[in-house]
Amino acid sequence: MSADIGSSSGAALKPKLTMILFSGELDKAIACFTLATTAAAGGFDVTIFFTFWGLNVIKKKCFAVSDSQNIFQKAFNYMSTSRLPLSNLNFLGLGPLMMKILMKKTGAASLEDLIKTARELNVKFIACTTSCGVMGLGKNHLSDDVDEFAGAATYLAEAKDASINLFI
Amino acid sequence: MNADKRLDCTGIFCPMPIVKTKVELENLKSGDILEITADDPGFEKDLPAWCSMTGEKCLGVFREGGLIKGYVRKK
Numbered sequence: 001m002s003a004d005i006g007s008s009s010g011a012a013l014k015p016k017l018t019m020i021l022f023s024g025e026l027d028k029a030i031a032c033f034t035l036a037t038t039a040a041a042g043g044f045d046v047t048i049f050f051t052f053w054g055l056n057v058i059k060k061k062c063f064a065v066s067d068s069q070n071i072f073q074k075a076f077n078y079m080s081t082s083r084l085p086l087s088n089l090n091f092l093g094l095g096p097l098m099m100k101i102l103m104k105k106t107g108a109a110s111l112e113d114l115i116k117t118a119r120e121l122n123v124k125f126i127a128c129t130t131s132c133g134v135m136g137l138g139k140n141h142l143s144d145d146v147d148e149f150a151g152a153a154t155y156l157a158e159a160k161d162a163s164i165n166l167f168i
Numbered sequence: 169m170n171a172d173k174r175l176d177c178t179g180i181f182c183p184m185p186i187v188k189t190k191v192e193l194e195n196l197k198s199g200d201i202l203e204i205t206a207d208d209p210g211f212e213k214d215l216p217a218w219c220s221m222t223g224e225k226c227l228g229v230f231r232e233g234g235l236i237k238g239y240v241r242k243k
Contacts, residue, residue, distance in 0.1 A: 015221075038183040041190035042221040108181040117187055 016045040016162035020155065023168055024053030026084040026096050026111060032168045033114035039164075040121035047162075048118075049155045050146075051128035054168075055137060056082050057111075058125065064141035073136030084111075119145050126150050126158075169227065169239050171203035172196060178207045178235070185211050186218050189240065193224065196242045201227065204238045212236050 017039040021032050032048065040046045050058055059082035065074050086095040103110060109117070119125075126148045132138070139149070148154065159165045175192045177185035185206045193202055204215065212229050215238040219226035227239040 034183050037187055038218075041183065041187045042218055044221075106181065107179040109184050114183075117184075121187070121190075 013161070014043055014045050015164075016047075016158075017164045017166075018047045018049065018155070018159045018162045019166045019168055020049045020051060021054035021057060021168050022052050023087070024056035024080065024084060025087040026099065027087050028168050029054075029057045029084060030111050030114065032166075033111060033118055035166070036123045037114055037117045037121060040118065040123050044164075045162075046118070046121075046123040047126060047155075047158045048123060049126045049128065049158075051131045053080065055127060055131055055135065055142065056080055056084060057115075058127065058143040058146060059137075060141060060143055064135075064137055066136075066138075066141070068138070069136035073134075076135055077137075115145070124148070126154060128152075169203070170201065171239065172200040173202050175202060175204045177204055177211070180206075181208045182210050182214060186214055189215070189218070189238075190222075193240065193242050198242055200242050202240045202242065204240070206236050206238070207234055209236070211238065215240070 017035070019032055019036065021029065036046050036048060062081045062083055063078055065077045069077065084096060085093065086099060089095045100110065125146045127142055127146045129149050129151055132149065173192065173196055175188060177188055185204065185208055189202070189204050196202060212231065215229055216226045219240060224243050225241040227241055229236060229238045
């Protein structure tokens with residue numbers, strides 16, 4: 001093992017991977033969850049911190065709109081939804097559709113499958129409270145898979161002990 | 169090689185063959201040998217790499233045409 005795992009506590013520490021999922025695009029979310037599931041299967045503790053557009057990946061419904069939101073928040077949640085675009089070649093939603101068909105045909109796991117697998121392997125989900133506040137998102141708007149609602153300090157406390165930290 | 173359990177991972181891609189290997193291995197006893205058949209070309213490198221991460225013993229990875237057969241002994 002070449003990974004520097006650190007030795008702050010006496011217990012045998014598992015290697016750890018943390019990721020900040022900032023992007024709300026299908027391809028980047030797939031990359032994030034591919035790494036998360038592989039690391040978790042390889043005995044890593046894995047934490048994903050969802051912030052800004054990354055929250056779209058864990059929205060319960062397409063339009064996370066409610067009466068408690070102001071007009072800007074409603075507008076953002078109508079324009080930025082859980083129907084994730086591709087970061088390239090989106091073509092008004094045709095790109096993701098083609099990509100999903102292609103992945104199904106070739107036997108690659110869908111994002112939904114990867115998220116489900118990640119949860120089965122105990123990958124921890126943290127949602128950023130600041131982003132939630134700005135966008136007017138509450139617990140009711142986000143997936144029940146979210147373990148914690150927290151801020152930057154919580155993420156950094158997790159990242160401090162991790163050997164791999166990625167920003168996607 | 170005599171395997172105690174066989175796992176078919178053909179038709180699926182990274183990361184699922186590794187995830188399935190991990191889950192399948194949990195159901196085996198220490199010392200049991202798992203044979204995994206896959207057709208994702210990356211699996212040939214990924215299986216030994218995963219074994220080195222987890223401490224499981226990789227007994228070998230063999231290519232048979234388009235198929236890859238890997239053998240893991242549970243620690």
